[in-house]
Amino acid sequence: MPVRNALVFGLALGVASFAFLWLTTNLLSAVLAVATIAFYVLVYTMVLKRRTAQNIVWAARPAACRW
Numbered sequence: 001m002p003v004r005n006a007l008v009f010g011l012a013l014g015v016a017s018f019a020f021l022w023l024t025t026n027l028l029s030a031v032l033a034v035a036t037i038a039f040y041v042l043v044y045t046m047v048l049k050r051r052t053a054q055n056i057v058w059a060a061r062p063a064a065c066r067w
Helices: 003-024 027-051 055-066
Strands: none
Touching: 003 027, 027 055
């Protein structure tokens, strides 16, 4: 898949999810969801995955905290 297509698809899903969440819940929930997506893309994907082997630990932590 070309990078441009993946970027457009991801952005479209992000905008659609923001709009859906805002319409069905409230603005705060939609903003928090966008902040979560941005944190995941910018911090986890762009920084941790490329610079450290600890990315598995950081990715598993939220799942472990739910139990």
